[in-house]
Structure formats: C-alpha cells, structure tokens
Amino acid sequence: MIELENVCKTFKVHKRNAGLGKAVKSLFKREYDMVKALDNISFKIADGEMVGYIGPNGAGKSTTIKIMSGILYPDKGKCLINDKVPWQDRVSHVKDIGVVFGQRSQLWWDVAVGDSYELLKEIYKIPDKKYKDNLMMLTDLLDIEELIKMPTRQLSLGQRMRCEIAAALLHSPKILFLDEPTIGLDAVSKIAVREFIKTINKENKTTVILTTHDTQDIEALTKRIVLIGKGKVLLDGNLEDLKQNFSKERTMSLEYSGELKDLPQGLRILSKQSGRAALSIDTEIISTSKAISNIADMVDLRDFSLDSVSTEDVVVGLYKEYKI
Numbered sequence: 001m002i003e004l005e006n007v008c009k010t011f012k013v014h015k016r017n018a019g020l021g022k023a024v025k026s027l028f029k030r031e032y033d034m035v036k037a038l039d040n041i042s043f044k045i046a047d048g049e050m051v052g053y054i055g056p057n058g059a060g061k062s063t064t065i066k067i068m069s070g071i072l073y074p075d076k077g078k079c080l081i082n083d084k085v086p087w088q089d090r091v092s093h094v095k096d097i098g099v100v101f102g103q104r105s106q107l108w109w110d111v112a113v114g115d116s117y118e119l120l121k122e123i124y125k126i127p128d129k130k131y132k133d134n135l136m137m138l139t140d141l142l143d144i145e146e147l148i149k150m151p152t153r154q155l156s157l158g159q160r161m162r163c164e165i166a167a168a169l170l171h172s173p174k175i176l177f178l179d180e181p182t183i184g185l186d187a188v189s190k191i192a193v194r195e196f197i198k199t200i201n202k203e204n205k206t207t208v209i210l211t212t213h214d215t216q217d218i219e220a221l222t223k224r225i226v227l228i229g230k231g232k233v234l235l236d237g238n239l240e241d242l243k244q245n246f247s248k249e250r251t252m253s254l255e256y257s258g259e260l261k262d263l264p265q266g267l268r269i270l271s272k273q274s275g276r277a278a279l280s281i282d283t284e285i286i287s288t289s290k291a292i293s294n295i296a297d298m299v300d301l302r303d304f305s306l307d308s309v310s311t312e313d314v315v316v317g318l319y320k321e322y323k324i
C-alpha cells in the first residue's frame, strides 16, 4: 500500500539575474527563489493497482517519484510505502521497489548488461535460484537474451530501456515506479514495453505507478489516473468515467434518404449535404441510443458513425479545464 498525505516539497534555487553586473553582484550576495514543487499531495494506491500519474512539464511528477523512492525527502507530510518511510528505512525499502527513470540509466555504461545484473544481484542480495528464475523470465518476456551480452553504451535507446526494466525487476519488487519509460522509443518498442508492464501487473500483481506524457501509454495501461498540476493533485479518477464526462457532446455522421426535420431536443444539425449529415448530440438532454432510434424512425438510415472520445481529448481537456 502506498499512502501520501499532505506531502510538500520546496526547492531553494539560486536566483540568476540577467546582465554581467548583476551576475557578478550575485556572486557576493546570493539571492534565492523558492520553488514549490509539491503542495499538499495526498493519494493512496492499493497493492496490485496500476496508476497513471500525469501532468504537464514541471508539475511535480518526478519529485513525487523521487520521494516515494527515498531519493528525496519532503519538507512535511506523510509518505508510507508498505508501512515504511522511504528515506528513513532505505535498505529495506529498496528491496520492495523497482525504479526506472526513462532519461537516466542504472546500468554501468562500459560493462556488459549481464555484468551489471550480477552486480545488482550482489547489491540486493538476491538468492541464486531467485536470480536465475527472474533473469530467465525477464530475458524471455523482454527479448533481451542477445542484448545482455553487450555493453550498455552499444545499445539503442529501445534496447537499453528493455534492459533497464529488467534491471529494476531482478529482485522481484512489489512496486514498480516508471518515470516516462517509453520516452523516445519507436512504435514497436513502445508496444513491447507496454505489453510487458501489463503482464507483470497482471501475473505478478506488481503495483505500477507510471508517469508519462504519452496518451497511448495511459490508454493502454491505466484505469485510474491521478492528475497533478503546479504541485497539487487536481483530480484522481477512472479514465472511463472521465471519457464519459468529456463526451457530453458527441458528433454523429449519417448517410440517409428522406428528410431530417423536427429534430428532438438535444440534437442539432452541424452540416447537411445530399443524403449526408453531421449532427451533434447533447447527451445530457438525449441519450445516444435514443437519438439514433429517433433518426432511424424519421429517415431511411443507410449508415452512421459516432465519434469516440480519445484519451488525448481527455488529457488536453483536463489541462485546459484546470488551466495547467
């Protein structure tokens, strides 16, 4: 179980003034700005859940992941991961978690990936059998058998990312923090990484917290999303419910013969041209199924299609709604 309650984190950053004179002056008299990265963040994540932690650049996602991993500690608030305080119970906490930062590597650059894994085995004190079984499972699922013989520096980004994910899971952590795991990957590698994340969540019941700007990652992987903006949790909910909310106004395209007239309340013609029309349905006034049956009674309906609300529409809509 992951529990965050009113977690706050402020960074003190050196103020840099423009202009040579001011820059020299600031060498003698240092001035600081306070950046409030997290402002009373609270949420709970149950064992085995997979949650998308989303928000625009600078929202505070990585800072939260760093606090939950024990890399940073908050100024105030409570953070318990499996009843442990990450930055206080570091040794036992790191055994419970795996972390992948898409933009950073935990593999040694010049040695073969497999040798990095051996080092991790020693660091985490993974028993021989468990290590062998996990390595076999991970090399198979992530298709990295050939890659782990190569030094990290010779791997492409997508190849390295698969090796990084395996590295984070060698010690069978109960929780996996993924900070933009598909950043910069090609379409095929993205799908491979997503499939793998789905599998370990489903089969091993690994809890997954995923930060991403990729709406297809969110769509493919998460039911629940926590939206953060300017250091605050703005929304915590189910993606499908959000899609429902965002689909209050839907568009229907029709091919028909006959005459569209006396439309019921909630239906509006957007465009009409020789047997084709686009209508808007206000689903707060009339349900989509009722709108279709009404039109089918009115005209000879040859074909129709309904727009669907994409995850991208929802995310863009949320960013607009919350002005972040």
Ligand SMILES: Nc1ncnc2c1ncn2[C@@H]1O[C@H](COP(=O)(O)OP(=O)(O)OP(=O)(O)O)[C@@H](O)[C@H]1O
Pocket: 011, 012, 013, 035, 036, 037, 055, 056, 057, 058, 059, 060, 061, 062, 063, 064
């Ligand atoms: N070590 C640091 N020192 C000073 N400020 C920092 C530090 N780390 C983060 N910040 C600031 O804290 C805020 C939140 O940053 P954070 O990296 O958590 O955002 P993010 O949501 O992960 O963004 P992105 O999507 O761009 O990765 C930003 O304003 C950032 O500049």
